[in-house]
Structure formats: C-alpha cells, structure tokens
Amino acid sequence: MPAIPAPTARATPLLVGGLRLATNLVLAPLAGYTDLAFRLCCRLQGGVGLAVTEVISAAALNRRVDRVHRFLLTSAEDRPLSVQIDGGQIAELVEAARRIEDAGHAVVDINMGCPVDKLTKKGGGSAWTTTPCQAAAAVAAIRAAVSIPVTAKIRLGWDDESITAPELARALAEAGVAAITVHGRTRAQGFSGRVRLDGIRSVVEAAPGVPVIGNGDVRSPEDAVRMLEVTGCAGVAIGRAALSDPWIFRDTWHVLRFGTRPPAPSFAERLAWVRRHFRQLCELMGPRGAVVRFRKAGCYYAGALGLDKEYRRRVSAAADVRAVETILDDVERGLHWRGEGRPEPAPIRVPQGPVDRW
Ligand SMILES: Cc1cc2nc3c(=O)[nH]c(=O)nc-3n(C[C@H](O)[C@H](O)[C@H](O)COP(=O)(O)O)c2cc1C
Numbered sequence: 001m002p003a004i005p006a007p008t009a010r011a012t013p014l015l016v017g018g019l020r021l022a023t024n025l026v027l028a029p030l031a032g033y034t035d036l037a038f039r040l041c042c043r044l045q046g047g048v049g050l051a052v053t054e055v056i057s058a059a060a061l062n063r064r065v066d067r068v069h070r071f072l073l074t075s076a077e078d079r080p081l082s083v084q085i086d087g088g089q090i091a092e093l094v095e096a097a098r099r100i101e102d103a104g105h106a107v108v109d110i111n112m113g114c115p116v117d118k119l120t121k122k123g124g125g126s127a128w129t130t131t132p133c134q135a136a137a138a139v140a141a142i143r144a145a146v147s148i149p150v151t152a153k154i155r156l157g158w159d160d161e162s163i164t165a166p167e168l169a170r171a172l173a174e175a176g177v178a179a180i181t182v183h184g185r186t187r188a189q190g191f192s193g194r195v196r197l198d199g200i201r202s203v204v205e206a207a208p209g210v211p212v213i214g215n216g217d218v219r220s221p222e223d224a225v226r227m228l229e230v231t232g233c234a235g236v237a238i239g240r241a242a243l244s245d246p247w248i249f250r251d252t253w254h255v256l257r258f259g260t261r262p263p264a265p266s267f268a269e270r271l272a273w274v275r276r277h278f279r280q281l282c283e284l285m286g287p288r289g290a291v292v293r294f295r296k297a298g299c300y301y302a303g304a305l306g307l308d309k310e311y312r313r314r315v316s317a318a319a320d321v322r323a324v325e326t327i328l329d330d331v332e333r334g335l336h337w338r339g340e341g342r343p344e345p346a347p348i349r350v351p352q353g354p355v356d357r358w
Pocket residue numbers: 028029030031032053054055084111113114153183215216217218237238239240241348349350
C-alpha cells in the first residue's frame with residue numbers, strides 16, 4: 001500500500017473563535033443558491049467545514065419579515081452554520097445578531113463586501129470598507145452583545161484608489177473579529193478581472209492573529225492550494241464552483257491532506273446528487289418554488305453531469321415536478337450526455353456592467 005504523506009499545514013482545520021471546524025473549507029454565501037437544500041447536498045459529500053446562509057437583511061430579520069425566515073431554515077445535518085447579515089446601522093446589526101444567537105446558530109457573519117447598490121447606499125455591504133473605524137465599532141458592539149463568534153466578509157476596498165482591506169482587517173482584529181473572509185476584488189471590480197492574491201496576502205499580513213479565509217475564483221483543488229500557498233490564508237471559501245461541482249470541498253480536503261484527488265464521482269453518483277437536490281428543494285420550497293429554483297440550478301448541473309445544451313433548454317423551461325423528473329429519467333437513460341470526464345465549469349450568471357447600476 002502506498003504511504004500516505006503526513007497532513008500538511010495547509011490541511012489544518014479552522015478555529016473560528018471557540019468553534020473548531022472539521023476542515024478549513026467554507027461554502028461561501030451565494031444569494032439565490034446556498035439555501036438549506038443546497039447546503040445539505042454539499043455537506044453530504046464531505047469537506048465542508050462551515051457553510052454560510054444567503055445574505056439576510058438585518059432590518060428585515062428584526063421586523064420578522066416572513067420572506068427572510070426561509071433563509072434561516074436549518075437542520076441538525078446543516079451544522080455548523082454561519083448566518084450572514086447585512087445592514088448599515090450598528091443597532092440593527094446588534095439586534096439581528098442577538099436573534100441569530102437566540103435561534104441557536106453557530107456564527108454570525110457581517111456582510112462588509114457586497115457591491116450591490118441597494119446595500120451600499122444604506123451604508124451596508126462594501127460601504128463598510130470605506131469606514132474601517134465604524135466597521136470595527138460595529139463588530140465590537142455585536143461582540144459585546146453575543147457570545148457566538150462574529151466574523152466579517154470583506155472586499156479589497158471600494159476601488160483601486162481606495163484599497164482599505166489591510167486597514168479594515170487591522171481594525172476588525174482589534175475589535176475581536178473571529179475570522180475574516182476576503183474576496184480578492186474591489187467593489188468597483190464587481191466580478192470582473194482576476195482575483196488578486198497579493199491583496200488577500202496583505203490582509204493576512206495585516207491581521208496576524210485572525211484566521212483569514214481567502215475567496216475568489218477557486219474552481220479546483222489546485223486553485224485552493226495556490227490560494228493557501230500564495231496568500232498564507234488559513235482557509236478557503238468557495239462559491240460559484242460548488243454550483244457545478246459540489247464535490248470540490250471533498251476533493252480539495254483530500255488533496256490538502258494526501259496530495260491526491262479521490263476517485264471522481266461516477267455519472268450515477270452525480271445524477272443521484274442532482275435528484276437528491278431536487279427532492280430537498282421540493283421539501284423546502286414546495287413543488288412550485290422547487291421547479292422555479294431548479295430551472296436555474298439544474299442548468300449548472302449540466303457541468304457536473306457533462307450534459308448538452310438541449311438538456312439546459314429543457315430544464316430552464318420545465319413546467320412542473322413531473323417535467324423535471326422526466327428530464328432526469330431521460331438523462332439516466334443516456335439522453336443529453338456529452339461524455340465522461342471531470343465536470344466542466346458552467347457559466348454562472350453574475351451581474352455585468354458598471355457596478356453602480358446593479
Ligand atoms: C449569485 C451570487 C450571489 C452572491 N451572494 C452573496 C451573499 O449573499 N453574500 C456574500 O457575502 N457574498 C455573496 N456573493 C459573493 C460570493 O460569496 C463570493 O465572494 C464570490 O462569488 C467570489 O467567490 P467565488 O469565485 O468562489 O464564487 C455572491 C456571488 C454570486 C455570484
């Protein structure tokens with residue numbers, strides 16, 4: 001039997017405040033995707049140390065708006081869970097964090113990176129990168145109000161003229177933040193260009209006592225290794241790539257520990273995963289909501305399953321549960337299959353054009 005190399009320092013599970021995770025890999029928040037159904041299906045494959053909810057407006061949470069309760073749905077298998085909140089007012093964040101702790105969630109994450117205008121014009125999201133002192137005051141106030149770990153997700157800064165992430169990270173560290181996730185782009189960049197590993201490294205260097213989780217453009221275990229090695233970050237958060245390759249956490253954790261990928265999931269295993277996700281969606285959202293969400297999610301699985309454009313066309317037009325099941329039965333019979341191989345990255349739709357108009 002070949003000798004298994006000793007675990008490397010890169011495979012060190014993350015410690016977030018007092019919470020020891022099973023790995024150093026995080027399912028990044030993706031509004032519209034990382035709901036309970038998707039999180040459960042990802043966790044089942046292994047490798048996910050922590051998953052984060054879709055962003056939830058602190059104000060809506062405090063007002064008990066019905067719509068946001070769906071975002072808080074969780075289960076015993078969905079642990080540990082970090083709940084991400086957004087808001088521009090410290091008091092509303094504090095109140096929402098208290099509610100999150102009272103509901104028994106493990107971590108509260110403050111969104112200090114979202115570039116969307118709707119959030120930034122109220123002082124939330126990446127607007128916090130322009131006011132590091134206030135951002136630190138927010139974290140300090142939340143920390144004083146709850147005993148669960150308080151984390152923050154940031155970007156490199158507002159734009160190239162305002163790269164504030166190192167200063168922000170230092171201030172958040174002083175305020176007692178338990179971990180910082182940094183997406184290596186500025187707010188002005190949106191999702192364009194390449195993620196800047198040197199920018200993430202500067203955050204790691206600015207906050208030596210705080211676990212920094214690098215994020216952006218990780219599409220394979222090798223990308224994750226590169227992120228860890230080049231930036232010195234303690235963990236990696238993966239978002240879009242998980243949509244078409246939910247095995248990426250399992251594979252990355254295996255690579256980090258043993259230096260090799262485990263055997264790729266078979267076509268049957270991948271299809272079973274897709275069926276399971278659809279079933280979970282039906283349970284979570286009811287048949288109508290599940291079909292609507294699957295029209296989008298099902299397209300990303302074309303990458304995981306190696307399926308053709310006709311499959312995507314049919315999925316995006318599926319009218320009801322029966323139609324989705326018929327498509328998946330056809331896939332099982334070999335229809336739409338383009339051939340074996342590693343999953344291809346599927347095109348994930350992200351907002352385009354000037355960020356001010358998102
Ligand atoms: C559709 C979509 C929704 C997102 N929703 C959130 C969110 O709710 N909260 C957040 O902090 N970041 C959000 N992000 C940003 C991601 O968490 C992540 O930082 C970004 O996609 C870069 O990582 P990736 O290349 O691994 O996807 C979203 C990104 C996308 C594409």
